[in-house]
Amino acid sequence: MVDLSVQLAPSHPDGLLLTNPVMSAAGTFGYGIEYSQVVDIQRLGAIVCKSTTLEARQGNPQPRLVETACGLLNSVGLQNIGVEAVVKDKAPVWAGWKVPVVVSIAGETSDEYARVAGRLEGVAGVSGVEVNISCPNVTSGGMEFGTDPKAAEKVTAAVKAASSLPVIVKLSPNVTDIVEIALAVAQAGADAITLINTVRGMAIDAGGGGPSLGNVVGGLSGPAIKPIALYMVYRVAGAVHVPIIGCGGIGCADDALEFIMAGASAVQVGTANLTHPQAALDVLDGIEQLTTGKGIRGLKDITGMARV
């Protein structure tokens, strides 16, 4: 059996050791608890929960999901129960789990991000934070931090100062130069970087003559964005020295291996969970099968092997 374990935070004193590189992506796996009744979530490398803000949020007006030719447009708008409820109701369940849970955090100001991260300090069941500076579906905060290197650096530094947990920063593809943003967050101390969040887009209801989404604009995910995500992982892997988590259109083991060969240390499965709750575990099973008997000792042997 190939050793699929991966250290996602090698520069962090506690590290973030995963038994395998397959994670669930924020917002597509609830708090893990919902899926625990359907699939063996404990086999996953890690779970990233829905982005959590200081106060609970209602999110955007309906409709919030539109299916497109080869992807999904969503404008959920960070609907969530707020950090207090996460700490009180969700974390105690996670504390009994083998699979590490990373809490995705969001806010409207750097200070708010830092306060959410601070509230998670010392909470049993929380193994790390993923800083969502890439949500395209909110009017303030979210993506505006992920499209300006200075703002990205500032919010990363603020979360690092407020948290002793491993800090992953999740970037937006809606930028001119992804490397510039990645370098800024790595410089500010990010332990790992997730690439990518959704690609901004819209749909129009030709019959009704108006936008299909209540919020007009949304984020595209699923198979349509895989080449964009892969390219961004490839570029950033050549520029920063922190582990990269690839995300975007991953639905099978081949997809995941492409990201790893581009330089990702781990992968996140998102939209695929919505149609197929077993998707992330299928990806894991497939990686195990495809790497066994090929003389591969560990993931490191194939990480970045497609780089030229």
Ligand SMILES: Cc1cc2nc3c(=O)[nH]c(=O)nc-3n(C[C@H](O)[C@H](O)[C@H](O)COP(=O)(O)O)c2cc1C
């Ligand atoms: C319905 C939905 C909700 C999402 N909510 C979040 C979220 O709360 N926080 C976040 O960082 N990303 C969120 N995302 C983005 C995903 O985590 C992921 O980055 C993106 O969908 C690309 O991966 P995929 O193509 O595998 O879905 C959401 C995506 C979808 C489809």
